[in-house]
Amino acid sequence: MKTLYLDCPMGISGDMFLAALIDLGVDPKMILRELKKLPVDKIDVEIKKVSRHSITGTTFKVRLTESHHHRTFKDIKKIIEESALSPKVKFLSTAIFKVIAESEGKIHGIKADEVHFHEVGAMDSIIDIVGAAIAVDSLKVSKIVASPIALGTGWARTMHGTIPIPAPATLEILKGVPTAASTAPFELTTPTGAAIVKTLASSFGPMPSMTIEGAGYGAGKKDFKESANLLRAVIGSSIGGGTAEGVERLTVLETNIDDMSPQVAGYLLDKLLEKGALDAFYTPVQMKKGRPGVLLSVLTDSEKKDGLLDVIFAESTTIGVRAYEVDRHCLERKAAKVKTPFGIVRVKLALRGGRVVNIQPEYEDCRAAAEKKGVPLKQVIDAAREAANGLR
Incomplete structure (x- = not known):
C-alpha cells in the first residue's frame, strides 16, 4: 500500500505542494498536458531548482495573460466540469475549491456558490489546485498523511484590507486539524494550501511506518534566515502490508443515490465487476426529504480503486464517493469430493486454524444429481453435507 x-x-501553499510532487518525480510535462484541457488561452509555467539552507528544492510559478480575476465558486465549477479532465481530477479539484468556498461563505455570511474568489479565483490559483489534483492522482497512493501544520504570524494585505495571519479562511478550513507553533512573521499556510491538505489527508501526525521510496521538496517564495522554507513530500510502501496472515487490506467505495434509473443501476454493477471489483451491491436507504434511495458499496484492492471511481462517476448520477480502508478476514479454502447415495458431489471446505468450520456442497453437482435421481434438491445437499x- x-x-x-x-x-x-x-x-x-498550492504552489509549494505542486512543486514538492514535481520534485518527488511527477512529470511536469504530463501536468501541463493535462492543464491544457482547461479553457485557458496560454499557460506559461516556470519550474526551477532553488536552494533553501543548502537543501535543493523546486519552485512552481504560473504566468498567464488572464484578466478575469473575480469568479464565483459556481463559475469555477463550470470551468472544471466543462473541461476534458478525468472524472477523478474534476472531483478532487472541485472538492478542494468547495472547502474554500464554504469557509469563505461562513466568514462573509453568504452561500458557498455566491463566494467571489479574488486571489484564489485568479487563474494561477485555479492552475495550482487543478495541477495539485492531477499530480496527486498520478501517484496512485492509497493514503495521504500530513504533519501538524505551521501557520505563521503577522498581517497580510488583501483586497479586503489588512487582515491577521493566519487568514480567517485558513483558520476556518483547518478546524479539527492539528497545527504547529510558528513565530515566522509571514503567511506560511494559505487558504489554498489549507484546503488541499484538509481535502487530501486522511490523518495528521508523525510519519507512519513505511519503506521510503522517494522524497521531494517544494520551496516557498520567501528564503528565511532561521529555517528552510520547504514542504517535504515523502512516498513509501507500508511495511509488511500492515495486516496479519489471512487478512487483506481492501478499500470500500460507497455513495448514496436517489436519482438513477433501475436499468442504469444494474448496468453499473455489471461494469464494476467487469473492471475488477471484488464485490458490488446495493442496500436500500432512506435519504433526505424521505426519498427512497440506494447505497452503492464497492469492495476493491487499492490498485483498482481509481479505475472503479472512473466507472462510478461516468455511469452513475452521483457527484461524490466516500472511500475508506477495511480489513477482510478470509478463511482458508479447500475443495474435496464426497460419495453420496446420489453420486459424487464436490464440496468446498472452509478452515480456521486447520479445522473445518464450514461445508458448502457445489450447487450444480447437487442439482444434476437431484434431476438424475428424481429426488428433492435439498435431500442431495443434506446428503453431501453429511458425507x-x-x-x-
Missing part, C-alpha cells in the same frame, strides 16, 4: 506523507514545518462431515 502506497502512502504519501506531507511534512509541513513551514506550512503549505463431508467425515472430513472435519
Whole structure:
C-alpha cells in the first residue's frame, strides 16, 4: 500500500505542494498536458531548482495573460466540469475549491456558490489546485498523511484590507486539524494550501511506518534566515502490508443515490465487476426529504480503486464517493469430493486454524444429481453435507 506523507514545518501553499510532487518525480510535462484541457488561452509555467539552507528544492510559478480575476465558486465549477479532465481530477479539484468556498461563505455570511474568489479565483490559483489534483492522482497512493501544520504570524494585505495571519479562511478550513507553533512573521499556510491538505489527508501526525521510496521538496517564495522554507513530500510502501496472515487490506467505495434509473443501476454493477471489483451491491436507504434511495458499496484492492471511481462517476448520477480502508478476514479454502447415495458431489471446505468450520456442497453437482435421481434438491445437499462431515 502506497502512502504519501506531507511534512509541513513551514506550512503549505498550492504552489509549494505542486512543486514538492514535481520534485518527488511527477512529470511536469504530463501536468501541463493535462492543464491544457482547461479553457485557458496560454499557460506559461516556470519550474526551477532553488536552494533553501543548502537543501535543493523546486519552485512552481504560473504566468498567464488572464484578466478575469473575480469568479464565483459556481463559475469555477463550470470551468472544471466543462473541461476534458478525468472524472477523478474534476472531483478532487472541485472538492478542494468547495472547502474554500464554504469557509469563505461562513466568514462573509453568504452561500458557498455566491463566494467571489479574488486571489484564489485568479487563474494561477485555479492552475495550482487543478495541477495539485492531477499530480496527486498520478501517484496512485492509497493514503495521504500530513504533519501538524505551521501557520505563521503577522498581517497580510488583501483586497479586503489588512487582515491577521493566519487568514480567517485558513483558520476556518483547518478546524479539527492539528497545527504547529510558528513565530515566522509571514503567511506560511494559505487558504489554498489549507484546503488541499484538509481535502487530501486522511490523518495528521508523525510519519507512519513505511519503506521510503522517494522524497521531494517544494520551496516557498520567501528564503528565511532561521529555517528552510520547504514542504517535504515523502512516498513509501507500508511495511509488511500492515495486516496479519489471512487478512487483506481492501478499500470500500460507497455513495448514496436517489436519482438513477433501475436499468442504469444494474448496468453499473455489471461494469464494476467487469473492471475488477471484488464485490458490488446495493442496500436500500432512506435519504433526505424521505426519498427512497440506494447505497452503492464497492469492495476493491487499492490498485483498482481509481479505475472503479472512473466507472462510478461516468455511469452513475452521483457527484461524490466516500472511500475508506477495511480489513477482510478470509478463511482458508479447500475443495474435496464426497460419495453420496446420489453420486459424487464436490464440496468446498472452509478452515480456521486447520479445522473445518464450514461445508458448502457445489450447487450444480447437487442439482444434476437431484434431476438424475428424481429426488428433492435439498435431500442431495443434506446428503453431501453429511458425507463431508467425515472430513472435519
